[in-house]
Amino acid sequence: MASSLKRKRVQDNPHAKSKRRHTTPDSEDSGLSQASAHADFEEHESEQDGADEDVGSDASSEGHVELLEPAGDTQESDAAIHVKAPPKGEELRDIKDATDLFRSTSFKLQIDALLPNVRAKYHRSAPLDKFLLSLHTFLNGLPSIPPKHPLAASRDLQKKGVAVPYVLPQPTEDTNWKVAFEKPAEILLVGSWALKTSVKAKDGRRYVVDLAVTMPESLFQEKDYLHSRFFQKRAFYLAVIAAAVSGKKSGLNIEVLYESTNGDPRLTTLVLRPKADGSASDFSSLNTEVRILPVLPSSSPIPVQRLGPSRPNVRASASSDDSASDTPSPIYNSRIIQHLTPKPHLVSTHALKESVPAFSDALALLRVWAHQRGYGVGDRLCVRGFEGRGAWWVGLLECLVMGEEVAENGGQFGGFGKKEKRRPLGKGLSSYQLFKAALDLLARYDFAKNRTVIKSKDGHRFPPEDYASHEAALVDSSSMLNLLAGVPLTSLEMLRYDAQQTLDVLDNSGLSEDPFPLVFLKEQRDVANRFDVVLRIDLSSAEAGNLPPHAILEHGSAYNALIAHLLSTAKRALSNRTRAIAVLHPSSSSRPLSQAQPSNPSTVLLGLVLDTEHAFRLVDHGPPASEQETEEAKQFRDFWGEKAELRRFKDGSIVESVVWTVGSSDERAHIPAMIVRYILGLHLGLSEESIHGWQNGFDGIVRLPENVGKVLRDGRVETGFKAAMSAFDSLVKAMKALDEQLPLAITTVSPISDSLRYTSSLAPVAIPTSVASALPACARYVAPMEIIVEFEKSGRWPDDLRATQKIKLAFFEALATALMGSQKGLRASVIVSSPHAASDIEDQACLEIVTAAGWAFHARIWHDREQLLLERAIDDKPHIPKHVKKNMHMEGDPKERAAATAALEVYRRRFVHAPRHHRAVAALSHRFSAFAGTARLVKRWLAAHWLLEGHVRAEAAELLCAAVFLRGAKSGGDARAGVPGSKERGFARVMELLKDWEWSAGMFVSLYGDDSDAVKDVPPVGVDVKAGARQGVWAIATEVDREGHVWTAEGPDAVVARRVKALAQATWEALKGMEGGNFEVKTLFAHPTEHYDFIVELDPAVLPRYAQGVQADPAIWAKKGKYANARGDDGEAKLLPGFDPARAFHEDLKRVYEHTFVLFHDPLGGHMFGGVWDPSLKVPRPFRVLGGYSSMPVAKDTDKPKEKEKDKSLVVLNESAVLSEIERMGRGLVKRIVVQV
């Protein structure tokens, strides 16, 4: 980094001669040969060093921050003294660099702070060097072993406890080649450690010191590239070294293990781990391990020409005239070539590092980014195919810097068409620029279609067309090795998807949010919020037998071939339904020397990222049916098996097709999983049980219990959101038809219920009276849906709030009579205000309409003049300034004002914000297919944890969900990259949000973004709240609600907000259980009750909503007969819309004991209240007349002097009395009250 800064200095120095500036970021001037550019650069540097006096003191870079920090501090204190002075040239250049070459100055500083933490501590590598030296001497002194039959040789080694990791096909008694050992021709440190570009691995994995041990060429013959013979010889060579190194005689205090990169036995390496013994060569404190890679000498007898990617070198059977023998074996070939490349790679990477100053920083950033997303090794699940691919990340940067090879034959190459070649980027880019360019390459590049060859000095060895046999290709500059050989294409798609998301974050996060943590610091390996569909596949029952032997040999092992087959099958079956598919499994682990073959995880996770536009398509079309059988049609039928059928479509065409049948709209979201299940069962023989998903579990959470659902189905009851909405529409039609019979015409009827915008956690159900008696008493709840009626304007409304409410009653009565007259079977009644209604100026009455089909509505009247009247009641002389008014004593009745304020709040929320919110949320449900499901799950979660309604309003929950979806879709164009495609992922995202959200900072949700572009540009005004300052501490602002308190004014308070955070954290941890497979959806919705001071248990049998509960026990309503006898009067099944005694009781208790305890309850069928006492009341206090809580005098303490007690008559909360009051007030409801300590 330091050198990069110096370099830029040259550019920005106004006094430097203009011809010196040669590497602006988008410079196309790459004609300079590497060497000359290098020389040029050195010249500048020396010159510059001479000019600047305090070059050493710029402390902000490279891996030496710890050492240089003191210097930096003094500099800063210097600056503090001369704070008024303008920055000096030196400083100015730093600043300019940071702003010009990085995203922002703080981004640069953060990168600088990050980098030292991910680098190895080279200054402590002395013991390692010592160890390497002794290892070198030891290996060079190894005795030769004369050629032997492979099995005999392995038997010899077996005696020492070392198995030879022979690969497939295993040598047999009649193999005619021999294995031998001779001391290595050369031992070389290669790879990232040697280049000092090592980047810390995830989960405390060690840095790897690659030691290339060159096998002498005399061991090999020309034909060794056939029949895996090279690998067998290599295996023996490795086993001999293993036996020697692990032996007592070696004098090396190490643990020796085998490890097979990517589970490929052909890439088995030897891992040497230090044992801590405190000796001079004990490098255990360095957190490194040495890996011995046997490599081929550059002058090997194996002809490289025969290893071209299109060469068929794998022969399944001995008879080489097999038909499969013509199939190219690109992966097999690459694996051999891989043994030739370590040294050339070392050289080319070093050259790159020298010529591109920011190279190692950029590489570190790229790898940190990749590690955070599971492209690498780690203890948790990793994306398949990225182990041991250090060269690929280097190659990616090399590709950027050097550019692509231009194909001679013009457009033909790699299907590139007329698209322009990737031009080389300037060498003077900053690390961030390089990093971003790499992401850009990943995000835009279609590896499946394009084959890339990095430009090299002396042309490429194999024609690029040859690489067509690879799934994807990025060929290194030595032009031999495809760095992506063996990486599944789907994994690359996943990488591409991740890169897109990160670019979105970098490009679209505003000034207020800092994308740095999201890009580099945050762990992103969690499957729950990363994949729309997660399936856990148990591969142990897979029929690997029917894989072609050629494929097994090509992939190195049956397991690898199976996974490759799985992925390609899944990809073909899902086609454009997914954006990416990834197989995740733990990265390969090391094994003892006695185990020849790597062990593979028997279960893998298959993650799907859906493309919501296509994912839920019901029909897959194949080739059209024609007279003669085409090859295509045959393939289609073979692939889909019995699902394939000929179908005739509306346009008259008859095509092969596959139809997926779903029962309900819920099930439609299962189609991708369904396809995977079917196709894997067909092609891999995986049974239903061995593929486990969680979608059903989540579906069950937002569904009524089975036997209740059955009654509803039997009664042919209308259920679902669509039905509710059409019921609403017909009601509106009926109401509008009444114009004649009403004094004023109805202009608009707007819904505000979440049942009418797809987001109520349980689907709305109509319960007609005919079905009611069949339903158990616990499932008879009819949820009324709130709607708002607006009449045409009229000047004849009374200019008085109380009278307005009375007029509303009259309107309701007229509407009810008219509706009942016109609609058969419709019942309507006016709900007058409850005695506890806050005041008589507040809007309170509503009209209850129950349609013939059983839908219940609550209609309210919106009279827009109420607002003005209320405002006037609060302040009738707004033109007189406050201080004047105070002096004039004309503030009016404070009580009246308080009532008006409360009424105004209700008015605004109910009539202004609710309809607007409803429209916006309904629009979101249409825009994002998974939004509604997510909102339903989140609400259910909040309800199950006793928070919904009582503490968190449903609208606030919807806003949180919207935040997750809108954040993902902020940018235009290809925007939907980060948007969850399934409700499960959406739910996990909301949990992540809740767990990480610092609610004191507020949140801005651009819910109405589409309507008001003008508002969007304005950054949200401060939404900060001081904790405890008000009842609701969440501030969720939208364009129309800058304060962000419309839906959160009444809660959650600080205590509950912290509780939400803790619950979300726990849920998040539980979601991680998906990786291990020990995860049950219901556990997320099981509420722990031990934290409550007391639990009020209600009798579930009398609660009409009980059946809605997550944990509802069907036994309660199963023994209905017994209860029906007991309560004969209730047996006649009167339907009471909206009758929810638990809720009413909860509201009453909450109001009565507002300052005594906090009450929690699940509104969706909960049968328990949890209460927490106000802790301050438990301490005795002096008696006050209006204490506001039930108290009792503190028992006298006889030791105390008497007069003192008289002065201070202390009282304390009378808990037992309060509890028995609750019991009395809830007579018939409360079963018992449990006091918990």
Place this chain on the structure above:
Amino acid sequence: MSTTPKSVGGFTPISVAYSSTATHVFYARAHSNPKPAKSPAQQDSKGKGKEAVYPEGRTLFLVNLPPDATERELTLFFKAAGTVERIAFDADGEVAGGEDDLGDSSDSEEEDEEDEAEAEAADEPAERPRKKRKTGKQDSPPEVTPLPTPTLRTLRRTGRSAHLVFLDASSLSRALSPPSSTSSPAPNSKSSPKPRPWPTDAAAPLGLAHYLAAHTALRPPLDAVRAHADTAMARFEWAQARARRASKYRMGEAVVDADGFTLVTRGGAYGKTLGGGVGVASKRFQEEAAGGKAGAGKRYRKKKTEKTEKEGFYAFQVHEKKRKELMDLKAKWQEDKAKVEKLKHSRRFKPY
């Protein structure tokens, strides 16, 4: 409850046995009117009225009532002491007086209430409103058909108070004495009075039955609603008419006071002057007009001033501008540095 103090802050605690284990305590004291600090909600302006409402000597002031207590239950509880004339819950309900004779006080306007209170407070020579009210009661229809109200319990907030007026002054001392009388023979051995059980009124349902009843009660028959709404509106119109008659201001009529000044008022919501007097332009209009003019003036002036100075005309201006830019840059740099330094200390830069 081993020992109950005889008095808590001047109140006598009275224990009520809810069950064998739970005992509720409320505090009683003889009501005394002039005491201003009795309750914050009672305002001295109303004190006069209170005197009549809560006659001193036979009014018991109770604090910390059970939230579900009904009048009947309280009457029963104090039956031993004497007959209870009436009970007023919640000191802040000054409408207490009105509640007894007029169940619909909330329907009328506030003025009415005040009138009523005044009317009750003193029998002054017939004032204008008073007269109106009387005549109103006779001829015009202020009667509002109330909505059917079943005997539903009102659940008040916990720890509230009530005034309990006995029929007889002697009852007061009896109500307050039981604790002392029982404990007087052996103040320490039988330390506290035996808590009396709470009489529960069976007529007013509780719990599930209460909520069922409330559910039905909230949905009265439509004709009742209609009758209520119609009468309420009739009363409102009558009240408005009366107010208009009472008011000195007539709509559209110029109001000229004794000195010959004409009252000028702002218009109502629809530009009409509802209260009477001569209308003037709305405030918004005035503001707009004023703002427009002022703005225009300002703009004009601004234009003038802009002409005088040129940016970057003098070399020093350029220098200073550059310098300022640099200073800003530096300041931001330092700010960022400090921020990252702070983050560094919180060990945030360890990605894993």
